[in-house]
Amino acid sequence: MAGTFTTRTITITTSSTETLHDLTNACSAFLREAAHGHNGLLNIFTRHATSGLAVIETGAGSDDDLLAALRDVLPTDDRSQDHPRSPGHSIARMLPALVPPHATLPVVEGELELGASQSVVLVNTDRDNPERQVRLSFLS
Template identity: 30%
Template sequence: MPILNKFLEIETEPGITICNVTPHIEQLLATTSIHNGQVLIFSRHTTTALAINENEERLLEDIKVYLRKLVPESDRYLHNDLHLRDVPDDEPMNAHSHLMAMTLSTSEVIPVVDGKLALGTWQSVLFFDLDGPRKRTLFVQISGERESEF
């Protein structure tokens, strides 16, 4: 069973960015000969996350509001006591971003059937940067059987 490792680079906006990465994953899958298997998407940062949900503009705004209510940036967090930590000069006060990320997930696994992602009608793979703007990297691992292996 072949296993292919790929990377996606994403540039994000300030604050919370939610990107639909489904088309990027579909493009990576299309470059392979995997017919049935799975795609693992893994976020390589502590202030980012992944989720499968509907990519609808108003829902995405609702999600941002929900996350900000759940973990307000203005609350007091020990992680933000930068003067008590050994950090680079440009270190942001981002404890809220770490906590938001913990409420979501760092990875998603999606079945591949007949060479296509087996997502439901309204499902998309959403990437969350909770501490942008930044250049982020997603690890994508595609594994499974090639069509000729049947």
Template identity: 35%
Template sequence: MKTISVRTQKKDQVIDITDTVEHYLRQEGPEDGLCSIFVAHTTCALTTADLDPGTDLDLLDALRHMLPHLSYRHPHDPHHTPDHLLSSILGPDLVVPFSDHRLMLGTWQSVILVELDGPRERTLHLHAF
């Protein structure tokens, strides 16, 4: 297993981590298997996406428009609640098959970290098996 850090630069941001994960697989993983990726935070998430120009912003805009404007009860900071909710909807983890040290993604798929409360330093745990 390997732990890595990813620095985000904006409040809402999509970061392509595909190359980072594949670098880990080349350095430390077996040739074929599954790669588990987990982000250890409650205000960012992992998923896959097509990253044609502008689609990162489309994703962030769509996510923000999914949630209704409510009086949230989060004791820490009610304005911060949508960040937690969107993170939970997307989820903190992915498992992706790989072969020859390369993720078996579709033609346009990338593995992305979705930052919802940046800028921050984010911790990811990678494990190939």
């Protein structure tokens, strides 16, 4: 049986602050349409220099802990080589080195294979651009 490849780009509206946006439901909805109960891989990719993807537990304080840790490692003060109109941006562009812009996850019988407390999240540190595109691709 030949493999199939299906892809779609979704637009996520975040906020004007550093944030995590849960993509788990969007991934599951995409797989209901694309996987048809088959096994395969879901690749998730964001093409933005100031956002990344993570698989973490949400809602138990991990969201805030991750953002606080990123603020410690990537401070938005005068240490960066920023353009004067966008303070903190050059440091924020280092985010994908710590939180990659992609994730590849197993799909079993059409369902995303995550642990009971795991979620797929978009990590966005750009306060100036509240709209992000995320590409979802299923390969079976």
